[in-house]
Amino acid sequence: MGRSPCREKNGLNTVNRGAWTALEDQLLTDYIKIHGEGRWGKIPKETGKFSFSYKYNFSNSTQYGLKRCGKSCRLRWLNYLKPDIKRGNITQDEEDLILRLHKLLGNRWSLIAGRLPGRTDNEIKNYWNSILRKKQHANHSDLPKNIEKKPIKGKSNEAAPSLNMEPCLTTTMPKIEPSIKGVLGKRMEANISDSREGLLPTCENDMSWNFMTDLNAGQYSLSEFLQTDFSKISELNSMIVEDCNNGCINGSSRSSSEEAHLFSDEILKNWAGDSF
DNA sequence: AAGAAACTCAACCGCAGTATT
């Protein structure tokens, strides 16, 4: 279902566009301090009430309130006014993380931003498009598909790496490889520890995909993620396939080894293929 | 010094999923 443009909403005949003024910022900030985030669509109407906006020094008394659509208010708050937004340049650690997460998630800017406290999806998107895209281009003459410009319309052909991992079979866990550092090793230890206690890994709690979920949920720190030895993932995949060939332990009907992957071939190719 | 080109980044747009009426 299509949506009508902002200007047609809220009964506003005219909606301000372009850069926000200091007065508008103040009005929006004050409103959110009082009412909290959300209900963006009500902001133009609510801030237009005399009781709310009388103290602001509007140049024209008929212009009380924010002549902005809710969507615009939300964007302004989330990308600029919100107090916990981090200002300043992207650090090297942050850049590394952006590169890795982009490799993993593609253009899921909000997900990437979720792992960078104080950074907004818009900021990361801009940073990628202006800095990192060029860096990658300089490193590889053949630009990765997932940062190629998309056709004008349609999102269905987005070339981001698929998150639809093969469902991992329950299998015997590989031996802990001491050299596997970071969140991958941490996940392995957790799973093996569980299996020793009789808690066999299942498709729901195996290490294959939850490590990313856990990362997203704040289970791991930035440094742990950065320490992860992704070059070992391919080995892990092979170990699991081999184990599965030797017989899965839970009697699952889906016992073919090709289903027993930690990560899809596409992801492995992406991770192992270049400097990443 | 001036114009052109490249860059940055805030803001806008359309789409889609979810919530509400």
Place this chain on the structure above:
DNA sequence: AAATACTGCGGTTGAGTTTCT
């Protein structure tokens, strides 16, 4: 159940700024 509103996302634009020639 259908229509409408709300919210969030990613892609794109364009004004302002900086760098280059």
